[in-house]
Amino acid sequence: MNIFDFKPKLYTTLKNYSKETFLSDLMAGIIVGIVALPLAIAFGIASGVSPEKGMITAIIAGFIISLLGGSKVQIGGPTGAFIVIVYGIIQQYGEKGLIVATIMAGVFLILLGVFKLGTIIKYIPYPIVVGFTSGIAVTIFTTQIKDLFGLSIGAVPADFFSKWSAYFQNFSTVNLWSAIVGILSILIIIYTPKLSKKIPGSLIAIILMTVLAYILKTYAGINSIETIGDRFTINASLPQAIFPVMSWEVIKGLFPAAITIAVLGAIESLLSATVADGVTGDKHNSNQELMALGVANLVTPLFGGIPATGAIARTMTNINNGGKTPVAGLIHAVTLLLILVCLGPLTKHIPMSCLAGVLVIVSYNMSEWRTFRALLKNPKSDVSVLLITFLLTVIFDLTVAIEVGIVIACLLFMKRVAETTNISIITDEIDPNTEFDTSHEEHLIVPEGVEVYEINGPYFFGIANKFEEQMVQLDDHPKIRIIRMRKVPFIDSTGIHNLTNLCRMSRMENVQIILSGVNEKVQGVLEKSGFNDLLGKENICSHIDIALARAEKLIKNSPILSK
Numbered sequence: 001m002n003i004f005d006f007k008p009k010l011y012t013t014l015k016n017y018s019k020e021t022f023l024s025d026l027m028a029g030i031i032v033g034i035v036a037l038p039l040a041i042a043f044g045i046a047s048g049v050s051p052e053k054g055m056i057t058a059i060i061a062g063f064i065i066s067l068l069g070g071s072k073v074q075i076g077g078p079t080g081a082f083i084v085i086v087y088g089i090i091q092q093y094g095e096k097g098l099i100v101a102t103i104m105a106g107v108f109l110i111l112l113g114v115f116k117l118g119t120i121i122k123y124i125p126y127p128i129v130v131g132f133t134s135g136i137a138v139t140i141f142t143t144q145i146k147d148l149f150g151l152s153i154g155a156v157p158a159d160f161f162s163k164w165s166a167y168f169q170n171f172s173t174v175n176l177w178s179a180i181v182g183i184l185s186i187l188i189i190i191y192t193p194k195l196s197k198k199i200p201g202s203l204i205a206i207i208l209m210t211v212l213a214y215i216l217k218t219y220a221g222i223n224s225i226e227t228i229g230d231r232f233t234i235n236a237s238l239p240q241a242i243f244p245v246m247s248w249e250v251i252k253g254l255f256p257a258a259i260t261i262a263v264l265g266a267i268e269s270l271l272s273a274t275v276a277d278g279v280t281g282d283k284h285n286s287n288q289e290l291m292a293l294g295v296a297n298l299v300t301p302l303f304g305g306i307p308a309t310g311a312i313a314r315t316m317t318n319i320n321n322g323g324k325t326p327v328a329g330l331i332h333a334v335t336l337l338l339i340l341v342c343l344g345p346l347t348k349h350i351p352m353s354c355l356a357g358v359l360v361i362v363s364y365n366m367s368e369w370r371t372f373r374a375l376l377k378n379p380k381s382d383v384s385v386l387l388i389t390f391l392l393t394v395i396f397d398l399t400v401a402i403e404v405g406i407v408i409a410c411l412l413f414m415k416r417v418a419e420t421t422n423i424s425i426i427t428d429e430i431d432p433n434t435e436f437d438t439s440h441e442e443h444l445i446v447p448e449g450v451e452v453y454e455i456n457g458p459y460f461f462g463i464a465n466k467f468e469e470q471m472v473q474l475d476d477h478p479k480i481r482i483i484r485m486r487k488v489p490f491i492d493s494t495g496i497h498n499l500t501n502l503c504r505m506s507r508m509e510n511v512q513i514i515l516s517g518v519n520e521k522v523q524g525v526l527e528k529s530g531f532n533d534l535l536g537k538e539n540i541c542s543h544i545d546i547a548l549a550r551a552e553k554l555i556k557n558s559p560i561l562s563k
Contacts, residue, residue, distance in 0.1 A: 006113065006288045008068045013325040021324050028323035029331025031198070032075055035317050036062070036332060037339055038202040041228075041347060042355045042362070043078040044306065046143060047086040049095065050232045051347060052340065053304050054078050056239070059336045061296040061308030066329025068295055070288030071273040073280060073323050075314040075332060076296060080362045081268055082261070082307045084139045085398045089257050091158065095304075097254060099244045102301040104251065104258035109266060109294030118286025124267060125413075127378075127386035128405040130371055132264075135393025135401060137367035140359055147356035148182040150175025150226065160394050177216065177225050178353040181209050185357030198321070202358045209354040210346075228355075229348025236344025238337070241302040260399040261297070261307045269293050269310035276315050313365070381412045417458060424454045444544065449479035450551045452516075452544075456487045459495040459522075477509055480551045484544060486517025496529045503535055512554055515540045516547035 036058050044054020058077035065076030089098045112118065142160060145167050146153055152173035157163050185205040192201030216222040228234070273284040289310070296308050318328050375386050389405035446452055483499075491499075503513045518526070518540055526532060532540065541547040 006070075006285070006291055008288060008292065008326070009070055009072050009285070010067055010326040010330075013072060013327075017325070017327075022327065024322040024324050025328040026331055028318050028321040029328040030335050031321045032314055032318045032323070032328065032332040033335025033339070034203055035200040036075070036077055036311075036314055036336060038200070038206045038355075038358055039311075039314075039362070040078055040336065041350070042202075042358045043080060043083060045228070045232075045352075045355060046080075046083045046140065046359055047078070047306050048090040049086075049098075049304075049306060050234070051228055052235050052344065053306060055336055055340050055344075056303055057300055057305035057308050059238070059333050059340065060303055060305055061300045062336070063330055063333035064296040064299060065269075065292050065308070065310065066326040066333065068288070068292035069326060069329075070285030070292065071276060071310070071315075072282050072284075072325055073276050073315060073318050073328070074269070074273050074284070074289065074310045074326075075318050075329050076269070076293070076308050076310050077314065078306055079268060079309055079311050080140055080359070080366055081133065081136055081264055081309070083143075084136050084393075085257060085260055085264070086306050087143070088397055089254070093250070093254065096244055097250065098306065099242075099301040099304075100246055100250055101254040101258045101261060102297050102305075102307050103244070104254060105261035105265065105307060106294045106296070106298030106301075108258065108262035109290050109297060111294075112262070112266060113287045113289075113291030113294060116287045118266075118270065118290050124263075124406065125382075125385060125409040127375055127382045128389050128402070128409055129267060129271075130368055130375060131386045131389025131405060132393045132398060132401045134367050134369070134372050135390045136398065137363040138390075138394050140366070141363040144356040144359045144363070147226070147352045148179070148360065150178025150182075150224070150353055175224050175226075175353075177222055178351070181213060181225060181351045182353035182357045182360075184212075185209050185354045186360055189358065189361045200317075202361070205357065206350055206354055210350050213351045213354075214349055226352045227348060228350045228352065231352065232348075234344055234348050236340055238340075239304050242304070243302065256399050256403070260402055263402060264398070265293055265297065265307060265309035266290055268312075272310035272312040272315050275312055276319060279316070279319050381416075385409050385412065414460075417460070420457055422456050424456070425451060444548055446548065447480075447552050447555060449555060450482060450548070451478040451480075452482045452484060454484045454487070457489075459485070459488045459491040459499075477511060479510075479555060480512045480514060481506060482514045482516055482544075482547045482551060484516045484547075485522060486519070486544075488522055489519070491522050491525055493529075496526065496531060500529075500531060500534060503531075512551075513539065514547050514550055516544045517542065 037055070040054040040058040041051040042054070044051045044057070047054070062075060062077045065074060069076070086098060089101055093101070112120075139160070142163055143156075145151070145163075146156055149171075151167065151170050152175075153166055153170050157166055188205040188208065189201035192199065192204055213225045213227060216225065269289055270284075270286055273286070273289055277283055293309060300306075300308055314332075318332070323329075372386070372390075376383055378386075385405060385408050388408060389401050392401035392404055506513050513535060515535065523540070526540075539550065541550055
């Protein structure tokens with residue numbers, strides 16, 4: 001497979017690029033860069049790294065995703081979905097472990113794109129996506145309570161219930177000024193869109209609360225409002241690339257986390273691109289998007305960045321402000337770079353409770369509580385997948401939630417497919433008015449000693465076992481069994497194995513098997529497995545009337561069957 005078959009949208013859009021399009025992209029890119037600033041800082045801190053690393057991720061990953069991506073308007077960078085998994089990796093393996101896991105995820109994403117598996121990601125059940133997205137939202141909200149209220153807690157416990165227990169036990173240590181700043185930040189973000197939809201509420205909240213905290217500290221002597229500078233040292237420049245030392249033990253340990261990063265990034269990025277397509281009328285290239293995402297996650301961690309993906313909120317901001325091509329995404333990254341270099345030192349004055357307020361709003365928007373509530377009215381199987389994924393995300397971690405959720409969804413899917421496949425038995429006559437594989441206009445008479453079994457649906461391991469069990473339960477011994485497979489779209493190895501066993505057992509009982517209506521795909525699988533040699537090609541018929549004629553002939557000509 002040639003990876004050069006993939007063409008980034010940037011190169012196709014530049015063919016007819018104009019000055020008007022550039023001006024539109026320029027304005028959109030600058031606005032999106034400004035919108036991305038507070039989110040990049042907040043996501044970086046919440047993930048357990050320094051604030052400039054969130055910005056570095058938005059700059060480098062955002063630039064690469066726009067440069068190589070398969071969407072015209074996708075904006076890439078750090079997102080809230082990664083906070084939980086990144087924080088967990090750092091706690092267990094440190095920042096070096098995060099670098100290795102992100103690089104591994106980048107490799108997985110590139111392979112998904114190279115082998116054109118972009119469409120497969122779309123088949124992950126919706127209850128799983130909503131379940132872990134809502135679970136992440138609850139987890140993010142939980143992690144921000146300490147900073148939002150300025151609680152005096154040393155090390156916050158890792159698990160969900162212990163966190164809330166610690167919060168309730170230490171709520172008497174609330175810092176009033178930090179709480180005021182945090183609550184005001186939330187109110188500003190909520191009500192800003194009612195005044196202006198162009199200016200992001202999170203940016204206004206950060207500017208106003210930073211000014212307020214500075215005034216209170218300088219002129220009122222209030223030093224209790226913790227700021228970024230009290231916790232981090234800001235490095236306002238792009239760091240040099242550092243190549244991590246990888247060992248097989250570390251790679252094995254980080255493999256599940258890397259898979260989770262890759263799956264989560266792929267889902268969120270392709271979902272964002274799909275939403276953008278619905279607004280712009282364009283069509284993104286899923287495989288190209290995954291490759292760009294993979295390269296971004298391969299390069300960004302070398303400079304200390306965290307995992308990145310397509311961001312729905314920033315992508316929609318880009319569209320709403322006139323972004324037409326990937327150039328807007330490139331400008332967004334350059335804008336962030338200029339802000340980091342020129343204004344980076346000023347970020348140390350931003351109150352931590354203000355950033356916590358920003359993330360509280362992010363978690364609320366991520367929660368999709370209306371969708372969650374609507375899904376609770378769906379079939380019990382979907383509700384169980386939704387709740388299990390949600391609870392596993394909140395109580396344990398995202399890796400476990402995704403793995404268990406997908407396994408449960410697959411099992412439920414197979415159960416449903418098995419339930420839709422049925423087996424019927426005909427012993428007297430076949431009505432041609434209900435058939436499509438017979439050339440007769442009159443009722444077909446099933447000869448004495450012949451039974452016709454109809455399999456309606458896929459002949460995979462579930463129904464194969466069901467068919468075998470039904471044969472045992474019947475405990476009858478007809479001279480010939482005709483198995484109609486006209487409605488069998490595919491057969492798997494278990495189906496072939498059970499069919500082979502049935503033929504062998506029937507032969508021992510002097511019962512002949514004839515297959516009818518086998519389609520070309522199923523016939524090809526049977527032939528490759530050697531099943532044709534066992535049964536004989538003459539006993540695999542294309543029509544039921546041919547199969548019945550073959551059965552009648554065998555009964556007349558075979559001394560054993562004619563008895």
